[in-house]
Amino acid sequence: MNHLDSKFGEYGGMYVPELLIPALDQLEQAFIDAQNDPSFVEEFNGLLKDYAGRPTSMTLTKNLVSNPKVKLYLKREDLLHGGAHKTNQVLGQAILTKRMGKTEVIAETGAGQHGVATALACALMGLKARIYMGAKDVERQAPNVFRMRLMGAEVIPVNAGSGTLKDAVNEAMRDWSATYDKAHYLLGTAAGPHPFPTIVREFHRMIGEETRAQIMEKEGRLPDAVVACVGGGSNAIGMFADFIDEPKVRLVGVEPAGKGIHTPDHGAAICTGSKGVLHGAYSYIMQDNDGQIEESYSVSAGLDYPAVGPQHAHLHDIGRAEYAAVTDDEALNAFQLLARKEGIIPALESSHALAHALNMADEAEEETIIVVNLSGRGDKDLTHVYNILGEQE
Amino acid sequence: MSRYNNMFERLNKDNQGAFVPFVMLGDPDKETSFNIIKTLVESGADALELGIPYSDPIADGPTIQKASIRALNNKITPSDCFAVIKQIRELFPDVPIGLLLYSNLVIKKGLSEFYQAANAAGVDSILIADVPLREAQRFIDIAKGNNIDQILIAPPNASDETLAEIGQKSSGYTYLLGRAGVTGAETAATIPADELIAKLTQYQVAPPLLGFGISKPEQVSEAIAAGAAGAISGSATVNIIEQNLENPSKMLEQLASFVADMKAATHK
Secondary structure, X not given: OOOOOOEEOOEEOOOOOHHHHHHHHHHHHHHHHHHOOHHHHHHHHHHHHXXXXXXXXXXXXXXXXXXXXXEEEEEEHHHOOOOEOHHHHHHHHHHHHHHOOOOEEEEEEOOOHHHHHHHHXXXXXXXXXXXXXXXXHHHHOHHHHHHHHHOOOEEEEEOOOOOOHHHHHHHHXXXXXXXXXXEEEOOOOOOOOOOHHHHHHHOOOHHXXXXXXXXXXXXXXXXXXXEEEOOOOHHHHHHHHHHOOOOOOEEEEEEEEEOOOOOOOOOOXXXXXXXEEEOOEEEEEOEOOOOOEOOOOOOOHHHOOOEOOHHHHHHHHOOOEEEEEEEHHHHHHHHHHHHHHHOOOEOXXXXXXXXXXXXXXXXXXXXXXXXXXXXEEOHHHHHHHHHHHHHHO | OOHHHHHHHHHHHOOEOEEEEEEEOOOOOHHHHHHHHHHHHHOOOOOEEEEOOOOOOOOOOHHHHHHHHHHHHOOOOHHHHHHHHHHHHHHOOOOOXXXXXXXXXXXXXXXXXXXXXXXXXXXXXXXXXXXXXXXXXXXXXXXXXXOOEEOEXXXXXXXXXXXXHHHHHOOOOEEEEOOOOOOOOOXXXXXXXXXXXXXXXXXXXXXXXXXXXXXXXXXXXXHHHHOOOEEEEOHHHHHHHHHOOOOHHHHHHHHHHHHHHHHHOOEO
């Protein structure tokens, strides 16, 4: 039986083959033991500070917002080593891997960001990484494939299914069901079967904790809203976790509306509202009338996932967090605006959060403090955006 | 008496184990699928294990994934699958029919509705590959109310606690995993150790059928000699379909001789 709650309301759970239950139980136990072990906390915090560069700074935008009543801050996860928030939790899981006596790591990646994060953590910790990546993504994301290989990871193209992220997850789970004795599955977002959503949240919760301390120092009060993009939902849950019990702080998640949520081309699982099981958890997912999983779409590969972490589904249902959706075009616009006005090139993922925060800023009638989680930097997106803007001209 | 109980009783009397082939419903299309399943039974299959194609089959290796994709490409839906099962049930009133599928297909339709439809089509048991014991209770409850056996999986790494729970909750048969990993003929099953069989007996689980990595008659004999009530062969059966897609009559001939050979190996 589980020691931690495996569900968030009706969501979450462990919808996996019976074979994987012992491995998930072992992981849960290792996580609990680590949380109670000062030497784990010391090692994790040491790596976050000296290797990854925490705490990340918080920047008040100077020119971006025209409404004088609004202060818009950016939590600068883009400055973290690796270029995105993902480094936080891979370091935590890499330490857990060693504590479980395992020597290999399996991971999935879409655009390659989680793959790169996994590769760097495994290089650092002396673990052998193999990373499943959709064959189409391997082609589209050649620089990230090279990064992973430079850091010693094996990248395995997945041809099955649609050859994208969800198929890479399937393949990683298949691998794990044969190799759990010596391999840890280092899942990349706050989704999947218990205990992953809880572990990933806890290993990202310093985002919100630092935000709280920094805004108290600068403003002497909590923000009115924190805003983060949601694919699987890891950076958002990391930002939200420390504010869930602060009812005056609005928690705003922003999903990818792609070409529009009324078209088939989007990745807005919560906003389109259909429940089911994908990759081990019951949550909001994208599916047809028979329950076959549909392909998601977004200009931003990191948000291109047809499900969402189960805690977000729960926060949505109980009304504690609100979820909006932003189109490709709105995100691209915010991407360029932040570069032009503030000299910061954000990831396309984070540009979704920013676009929605700018709408909130325009509409604000009272003094308002908003913090956007700038979850990653946009270097990885330059070619992609260059090609899109070139086409539009 | 359920069809499974009748089958095991008959086989015991005849000093045989069960041979149970698995195929994907609707692979490669509805009509061929019906002919395939009919051939399996006529060639000696004691029971049937039938899949409903699903987009994201995490417990399946490449062979069965491809079968799903072939069927989905032909727009096969769960209701098409139930239609094929109905035809088979009319033809063979006594053969136990098991469904093997993934949870989202059941959850999307609604548990009650799905199990009712399965019962109406003539299904005897349902095994959901991604519903472990820990999530199984609500499925077991609905299954009971609809005259269906919920099949539980005993993995090679199962703890005593898990086996004891399977003992309390299993009916129909128990799916005994021959090894870790996913479905596929590439990696052979390990014949269960005496110790595991002894535990299954001790905890009184429903009769164990060994599956995962069974592709040869020798493995069937060994599994039965070791104490399994029979063997399930999926990927090896589906491989024959895949290799003969262009020639359906040759496909059926090869399936017939494969099943006959595997069935012959169940004689103790």
